[in-house]
Amino acid sequence: MTALTTRLPRMVKPAALHTLLLYVASFAVALTLAGALVTLTGKSMSETAYALYQGSLEGGGSIGLSIDEATPLLLVALGAIVCARAGIFNIGQEGQLLMGAMAGAVVGLFMPGPGWMVMVGSLLGAALGGALWAGIPAVMYYWRGVNVVIGTLLMVFVAAQLAMYVVTQENLLQEDGEAGARSPQSNLLAEGVMLPRVGEYPDLNVTSGVFVVLAATVAIVLLLRHSTWGFRLRMLGHNPAAARRSGVRATVLGGGALLISGAFAGMAGGIMLSGTIGRFQPGMADNVGWEGLLVALVARNHPVAAIPVALFFGGLRAGGGFLASTGVPRYLVSVVTALLVMAAVFPAAYAELSKLRKRNKPVVVEG
Amino acid sequence: MDDFELILGSAVRLAVPLMFAAIGEWIAERAGTLNISVEAMMLGGAFTAVTGAVATGSPEFGLLCGIVTGLVVALIHANLSHRLSVNTYVVGLTLNVLVLGLTSYLADKTEFFQVAKVAIPWLSSLPIVGSALFDVRWTAYLLIVLIPLAWWLVQRSRWGLEARAAGENPQSADVTGIHVNKRRRQALLICGLLGGLGGAHLAVAEVGTFNSNMTAGRGYIVLAAVIFGGWTLRGALAGCLLFGAADALRLALPALGYELNAQLLIASPYLLALAAMFFLAKSHRGPAALGAPFVRGIT
Numbered sequence: 001m002t003a004l005t006t007r008l009p010r011m012v013k014p015a016a017l018h019t020l021l022l023y024v025a026s027f028a029v030a031l032t033l034a035g036a037l038v039t040l041t042g043k044s045m046s047e048t049a050y051a052l053y054q055g056s057l058e059g060g061g062s063i064g065l066s067i068d069e070a071t072p073l074l075l076v077a078l079g080a081i082v083c084a085r086a087g088i089f090n091i092g093q094e095g096q097l098l099m100g101a102m103a104g105a106v107v108g109l110f111m112p113g114p115g116w117m118v119m120v121g122s123l124l125g126a127a128l129g130g131a132l133w134a135g136i137p138a139v140m141y142y143w144r145g146v147n148v149v150i151g152t153l154l155m156v157f158v159a160a161q162l163a164m165y166v167v168t169q170e171n172l173l174q175e176d177g178e179a180g181a182r183s184p185q186s187n188l189l190a191e192g193v194m195l196p197r198v199g200e201y202p203d204l205n206v207t208s209g210v211f212v213v214l215a216a217t218v219a220i221v222l223l224l225r226h227s228t229w230g231f232r233l234r235m236l237g238h239n240p241a242a243a244r245r246s247g248v249r250a251t252v253l254g255g256g257a258l259l260i261s262g263a264f265a266g267m268a269g270g271i272m273l274s275g276t277i278g279r280f281q282p283g284m285a286d287n288v289g290w291e292g293l294l295v296a297l298v299a300r301n302h303p304v305a306a307i308p309v310a311l312f313f314g315g316l317r318a319g320g321g322f323l324a325s326t327g328v329p330r331y332l333v334s335v336v337t338a339l340l341v342m343a344a345v346f347p348a349a350y351a352e353l354s355k356l357r358k359r360n361k362p363v364v365v366e367g
Numbered sequence: 368m369d370d371f372e373l374i375l376g377s378a379v380r381l382a383v384p385l386m387f388a389a390i391g392e393w394i395a396e397r398a399g400t401l402n403i404s405v406e407a408m409m410l411g412g413a414f415t416a417v418t419g420a421v422a423t424g425s426p427e428f429g430l431l432c433g434i435v436t437g438l439v440v441a442l443i444h445a446n447l448s449h450r451l452s453v454n455t456y457v458v459g460l461t462l463n464v465l466v467l468g469l470t471s472y473l474a475d476k477t478e479f480f481q482v483a484k485v486a487i488p489w490l491s492s493l494p495i496v497g498s499a500l501f502d503v504r505w506t507a508y509l510l511i512v513l514i515p516l517a518w519w520l521v522q523r524s525r526w527g528l529e530a531r532a533a534g535e536n537p538q539s540a541d542v543t544g545i546h547v548n549k550r551r552r553q554a555l556l557i558c559g560l561l562g563g564l565g566g567a568h569l570a571v572a573e574v575g576t577f578n579s580n581m582t583a584g585r586g587y588i589v590l591a592a593v594i595f596g597g598w599t600l601r602g603a604l605a606g607c608l609l610f611g612a613a614d615a616l617r618l619a620l621p622a623l624g625y626e627l628n629a630q631l632l633i634a635s636p637y638l639l640a641l642a643a644m645f646f647l648a649k650s651h652r653g654p655a656a657l658g659a660p661f662v663r664g665i666t
Contacts, residue, residue, distance in 0.1 A: 041473070091456055146644040149401060149456060149658055150594060154637040157587060161634035168630075290460060297457050334468030341461045342447075349451035356662065 019351045026343035034336045038328060047326045055322030056315035060204030065321075067206045068276055070314025072097070072268035075213050076292025077299065077306045078220050079264025084301045085224060086257035087237035092137065092152030093265040094289025095159030096130040098282070100266020101273045102163055103129025105173060105280035108189045108273070115192020122193060123212070123270045130266015131259045133159060138258040142251045148258070156289075163282040173280060186280035195275040207275035216264070221303045233257060265289060291317075291337060298344040313337060374612075374619045376499040382611025383507045384409070384569035388589040389596075389603045390517045391561030396593055397521055398554030399534035399547075401658040403459035404444050405562045406586025407466035411436040412566030414470040417577035420480035426571040427482060430506065433570065437563015438556060440466065445552035452660040463586075471579040481575040482506055504572035506564075513561070518600050530554050534654035537661040547661045562586070591640035598653050610636040 038045050056066045076093045083090040104126030111118045137151030164184060166172040173186040199205030224230035235243040236253055244250055268288065277284055295313055299305035320333035388405055395402040412433035419432030440462055448455040482504050491501040521527035532540035533547040533554075541547050569585070570577055588610050595609075596602020617632040 037469075037472070089454070089456060091460070140641070140645055144645050146641070147401075147653065147657065150590075150644065151641065153403065153587070154591060154594075154641050157584060157637045158634045158641075161630040165628070165630040287464070290464065294457075294461065294464075297454075329472045331468040331472040334464050335472060338461045338465030338468060341457075342465075345453050345457060345461075346447070346451070349447070349453045353451050 019347055022347035022350060023343075026346050027340070030336075030339035030343035034332070034339055037335060038332065041328075043326060043328045048323065048328050048332070051322040051326045051328070052316070052319035055319035060199075062318060064199065064204050064206045065318040066311065066315040067210055068314070069317040070310040071207060071210050071213050071275070072272050072288050073292045073295050073313055073317075074306055074310035075216065075268035075271065076265050076289055077295035077310055078213075078216055078303055079261035080293050080296035081299075081301045081303055081306065082220065082224070082233070082264070083257050083261040084296065085230070085233045085237050086254050087240060088254055088258055088261075089149050090134060090152050090258055090261045091149050091293065092134065092156045092159075092289075093261070093268075093293055094285050094287070095152075095156035096133045096262040096265035097269040097272075097289040097292075098159045098163050098285045099133040099269070100126040100130035100263075101269030101280055101284060102166060102173070103132075103266065104270035104273045105186050105189070108193045109173070109187055115190065118190075118193045119195065119274060122189075122274055123267060126270025126273065127263040127267040130269060131263035133266070134258050134262020135255075138255045141258075142255055160282065163280075167280065167282055175279075184282055188279045189274060193274060194278060195271065207271065209271035209275040212267070212271065216267075217303055217307065224303065229253075265292070268292065287334070294337065294341045298341055300348065370619070370623055372495050372499065374615050375496065377619060378608065378612040378615035379499045379503065379507075380573055380611075381614045382607045383503070383510065384565045384573065385585060385589050385592060385607040385611060386510055386604055387513070387565030387568055388558075388562045388586065389592050389607050390513055390600070391558035391565070392589050392593045393596075393598070393600055393603045394517060394521055394530070394561075395554045395558035396598060396657060397527075397534050397654055398530040398551045399537065399654055399656045399659070399661070400448070400455055400551055400555055400558075401590075402444070402555060402558055403456060403586070403590060404440060404462040405558060405589055406582060406584065407459075407462040408437040408440045408559050408562030409566035409569070409586050409589075410463075410470055410580070410582045411440050411466045412563030413570035413581055414474065414566075414577050416567035416570045417480065418473075420571050421478050424480075426480045429480065429571045430482070430564070430567045433567025434560055434563045437559040437561070437566065439559070440563070441556045441559020444559075445555040448660065449548040449551045449555070452662055455658060455660065467580060470577075474577055474579050479575045480571055482572050504568070506568045506572045509564075514600070514604065521600070526550070526553075531654070533661070534656055537656050537659075541661070541663060551661070562589075565589075588636045591636045594653070595636070595640040595643045597643065597647065606636075606640075609639070 035045050038048050054062065056062055076097065080090060080093065104122045107125035108118060108122035111121050113121075133155060134152065137146070137148055137155055140146035140151050141148045167174055167184040167186055175183070175185055175187050195208050197205045198208050224233070232243065232248045232253055235246070236248055236250060240250060269285070272284060272288065273280060291313055295306055295309045299309045316333050316337060320330045323330050323332060388409055392402055392405050415436040416429040416433035418429070420426045420429030444458050444462055447453045447458045484502060485505040485508065486502040491497050493501070521531065529540065529545045530550045530553070532545055533550040537547045566582060569582065574581065589607070592606030592610055593603045595606040596604070613632050613635045617627070617629050620627045
């Protein structure tokens with residue numbers, strides 16, 4: 001995790017200018033490559049850029065859409081950050097998100113009671129579902145030493161099949177009536193169970209899930225920076241041996257971090273379910289889990305920095321929906337996302353390497 | 368018996384692309400890289416194999432293109448994670464997103480190309496196993512050479528010893544003068560070569576054409592196979608055959624009139640790999656430094 005330490009680049013040092021230039025150059029290269037891809041396939045670059053702008057920033061509706069897309073991304077990223085602070089790499093958010101949405105749908109569809117209560121219950125259920133799904137690899141790790149990365153990764157694919165299973169079984173979540181046999185999805189949640197939208201239709205309006213996420217961000221920032229828990233978490237991440245010596249219970253703390261990470265991903269699924277989509281679909285995760293993880297990485301595991309990064313990626317996702325009119329396939333958005341992530345991790349790693357080379361110079365013999 | 372022969376044939380056809388990639392993944396993992404970009408290598412290999420075949424009209428040239436693409440993906444991964452020490456999962460994940468996006472963006476070739484089938488005389492007329500094992504696309508026979516070669520390379524050659532040391536205890540390996548990151552990069556390049564070949568085989572030998580996301584997570588199945596096999600070559604290959612058979616059953620059973628749970632069969636490779644790790648944790652140990660970047664110095 002050396003390259004992913006929690007520090008933001010310090011802009012005051014003289015070497016920082018070099019790093020800054022490297023960042024600018026990397027992003028320029030990434031965007032040039034994306035532009036070249038568009039041009040080489042015979043599409044207009046300006047039209048593509050304009051479509052992306054239209055979909056993400058033009059007018060209140062588009063901005064709202066971008067924020068809607070950014071909300072679950074940020075939530076997933078926050079969970080990933082908590083985990084990374086503890087030195088644990090949870091890579092299975094895509095599955096945890098899906099299982100969260102599934103649990104949220106179960107609660108939202110079957111829990112009796114007034115709408116607002118079911119709504120809250122559905123969100124909590126989603127968090128619990130995600131946490132449980134992350135809990136399985138956590139138990140496997142702390143009980144039998146199964147690598148967390150492998151465990152969480154493999155659980156993603158199990159989750160995808162489980163999701164497909166529950167919506168194709170009549171006595172589980174399959175949609176009632178004729179429609180159920182045709183498309184694998186659950187019933188629509190009742191109107192009152194959906195998260196209310198804030199703002200005026202069709203102008204700027206966002207899901208109220210955004211406030212849940214912002215509150216979570218503030219809480220995580222404060223807890224990580226000022227609480228004993230945050231300190232212990234960092235200690236565990238930086239030097240597990242020393243942390244254990246000084247009385248940090250690695251199993252509780254590390255396992256807890258993994259559970260929190262899963263809960264956040266699950267909650268993201270719940271917000272997607274009751275905030276925008278309205279029903280459970282096996283394909284609803286739509287890479288949000290993976291991209292949320294990438295948001296955390298680009299933000300260098302800094303919760304505050306994750307906000308603009310999530311907004312940017314959310315904007316890209318929203319803009320991708322507008323690409324159809326230009327004939328450019330939507331996949332361009334994934335290409336751009338991946339290139340930007342590369343551009344974001346390269347300079348920091350490069351700076352780290354040159355620092356290391358300088359430090360090691362008298363000892364290093366090989367070329 | 369006919370049904371059995373049919374399912375066996377389809378299981379072998381489905382397992383062969385996995386086996387190519389699994390050999391590579393096994394080598395990379397023994398050297399300490401938990402390589403998730405094998406999915407990108409396979410998908411990229413499949414795409415360029417078809418593109419190359421369409422451009423030149425020769426599926427053999429397509430195979431070559433696929434191998435080169437696998438190598439390119441590996442080169443990016445190797446340099447980012449074992450020269451710049453960027454977290455290997457980050458790189459792998461990003462490469463998977465990138466290649467999936469790129470190949471889906473560019474996919475528009477619909478022409479059909481396949482390498483020739485070669486039947487081995489006499490053996491191919493054996494009952495039951497004959498047509499499944501000895502009457503296949505010629506690229507599948509490459510495995511006969513590659514499997515022992517890979518085993519020798521890792522278990523018996525000096526290079527293999529150094530690579531395994533890099534995967535088990537990079538600090539000690541470094542002290543004894545082994546260039547840890549170089550070995551890891553080389554292992555990853557071999558993985559790219561074989562992953563690309565596996566993808567290319569899938570595209571221009573089995574399926575004959577490319578469609579968006581055609582590997583559909585086969586890279587992760589390969590990963591699961593190596594884990595399921597307990598980081599031994601024969602275990603990984605057995606895993607590939609087993610998972611290929613599960614896939615073949617999923618495709619064949621409904622046609623034969625059996626009710627079955629397709630989702631359980633699709634998920635079975637992952638469940639089996641998880642179960643293997645869980646129950647055999649003691650004997651089933653992966654390379655100790657799997658996935659940990661190596662940076663010289665006190666840690």
